[in-house]
Amino acid sequence: MPILRAYRTELALNHQQITACKQHAGAARYAYNWGLRRKQEAYNATGKSPSAIDLHRELNALKKTELPWMYAVSKCAPQEALRNADAAYAQYFRRCHLKKAGQWQGTVGYPRFKSKKKGLGSFRLTGAIHVGAATIQLPRLGRLRLKERGYLPTANAQILSATVSEQAGHWYVSVQVEQEQVVPVNTGPVVGVDLGVKALATLSDGTVIANPKPLKRRLKKVKRLHNAMTRKQKGSHNRKKAARKLGKQYRQIANQRQNTLHQVTTRLAKTKAVIVIEDLHVAGMLKNYHLAQAIADVGFAEFRRQLTYKAVWYGSRVVVVSRWEPTSKCCSRCGWLDDDLTLADRVFQCAGCGLTLDRDPNAARNLERLAASSADT
Ligand SMILES: [Zn+2]
Numbered sequence: 001m002p003i004l005r006a007y008r009t010e011l012a013l014n015h016q017q018i019t020a021c022k023q024h025a026g027a028a029r030y031a032y033n034w035g036l037r038r039k040q041e042a043y044n045a046t047g048k049s050p051s052a053i054d055l056h057r058e059l060n061a062l063k064k065t066e067l068p069w070m071y072a073v074s075k076c077a078p079q080e081a082l083r084n085a086d087a088a089y090a091q092y093f094r095r096c097h098l099k100k101a102g103q104w105q106g107t108v109g110y111p112r113f114k115s116k117k118k119g120l121g122s123f124r125l126t127g128a129i130h131v132g133a134a135t136i137q138l139p140r141l142g143r144l145r146l147k148e149r150g151y152l153p154t155a156n157a158q159i160l161s162a163t164v165s166e167q168a169g170h171w172y173v174s175v176q177v178e179q180e181q182v183v184p185v186n187t188g189p190v191v192g193v194d195l196g197v198k199a200l201a202t203l204s205d206g207t208v209i210a211n212p213k214p215l216k217r218r219l220k221k222v223k224r225l226h227n228a229m230t231r232k233q234k235g236s237h238n239r240k241k242a243a244r245k246l247g248k249q250y251r252q253i254a255n256q257r258q259n260t261l262h263q264v265t266t267r268l269a270k271t272k273a274v275i276v277i278e279d280l281h282v283a284g285m286l287k288n289y290h291l292a293q294a295i296a297d298v299g300f301a302e303f304r305r306q307l308t309y310k311a312v313w314y315g316s317r318v319v320v321v322s323r324w325e326p327t328s329k330c331c332s333r334c335g336w337l338d339d340d341l342t343l344a345d346r347v348f349q350c351a352g353c354g355l356t357l358d359r360d361p362n363a364a365r366n367l368e369r370l371a372a373s374s375a376d377t
Contacts, residue, residue: 021166025123028077035082038055039089052083125163186316192365193275203364212256218252265310275319277319326366
C-alpha cells in the first residue's frame with residue numbers, strides 16, 4: 001500500500017548555506033504576504049480571489065521590474081508559498097462554512113501575514129531532490145550536510161517535496177515521500193487507553209505510562225528567562241540574546257514532548273490490534289486554566305494524531321469512544337454508575353459489586369469494553 005510520510009532531520013549548514021536558506025525563507029515570506037494582500041484586494045474589488053497559478057504568473061512579471069532580488073532564489077520557494085496562501089484561504093472558508101452550520105466551535109481565523117519577528121520561517125522546494133547517506137541535494141541550494149546519517153530514506157521512496165525551516169537557530173529539512181509499505185497483520189490484543197494529566201496514559205492491561213511533564217519542570221527556568229528578556233531594552237542586542245536563550249529552552253521542551261509521544265504511539269500501534277481512546281474535547285478542557293497547562297503539556301491532540309496515522313502503517317485500528325460515555329463514572333466489572341464521582345476522586349469504589357480500583361485503570365477498562373460499539377477514527 002502506498003503511504004505518505006514525512007521525515008524531519010537537522011541540517012548542518014555552513015555560513016554561505018545559511019545565508020542562502022535565509023534568502024529563500026525571505027522570498028517565501030514575501031510571496032506569501034504579497035499573495036494574501038493581492039487576494040484581499042481582488043476579493044474586495046471583484047468578489048473573486050485569484051488562484052496560486054494566476055498569482056505566480058503575476059509575481060514572475062514583477063520579478064523583471066520590481067523584484068530582481070528574487071532571481072537569487074529557486075522559483076519553487078515563492079511558488080509554493082503562494083500555494084500555502086491558497087490553502088490558508090481554503091481552510092478559512094471551510095471553517096466559515098462549518099461555523100455557519102454550527103459544526104465549528106473555535107474562531108474561524110482569517111489568514112494572517114507572516115512576520116520576521118516570529119522567526120525566519122520556512123520554504124518548500126519541489127523538483128530535483130536527491131538524498132544521500134548524510135546529504136540532501138536541493139534545487140539552487142546544492143548539497144547540504146545532514147546531522148544524522150541514514151535517517152532519510154534513500155531507496156523505495158518517491159520524494160515529493162522538501163521543506164526547510166529554522167527554529168531557535170537550528171535548521172531542519174522535512175522530506176515528504178510516498179513509500180510502498182507492506183502493512184503487517186496485527187494480532188495484538190484490544191487495549192483501552194485513558195489519557196491523563198497525572199500519568200500520560202493508563203492502559204486497560206494495567207500498564208501505566210509516566211508523564212515526563214517537561215514544561216512543568218522547566219517552567220521555572222522559562223519564567224526566569226522570560227523575565228530576563230523583558231527587562232532588556234527593546235531592539236537591543238542583549239534582548240535578542242535573551243530571546244535566543246528562551247527560544248532554545250522552548251525548543252528543548254517541544255523536542256522532549258514529541259519524543260515521548262512518538263515512543264508511546266509507535267509502541268501502541270505496533271503491539272495492539274485495536275486501541276480504544278476517548279474523544280476528549282481538548283479545546284473545551286483547555287479553557288479550564290488549572291488543567292490547561294498540564295493538558296497542553298501532554299499533547300492529547302498530538303497523541304491522537306500520531307496514533308491514527310501510525311495505526312495505518314502497523315495494521316492496527318484506533319477506535320474513538322464518544323466523550324459522553326461515562327468511562328470514569330461506570331464500574332468496569334458490573335456497570336454500576338457513580339453519579340457523584342468528581343475529578344478529585346482518584347479511586348473508584350463500586351457500591352454494586354464492591355470493586356475498588358484506581359480511577360484511570362477503571363476508565364481504561366471501560367474503554368476496552370466499548371471497542372465493539374464505537375466507531376473507528
Ligand atoms: Zn461494580
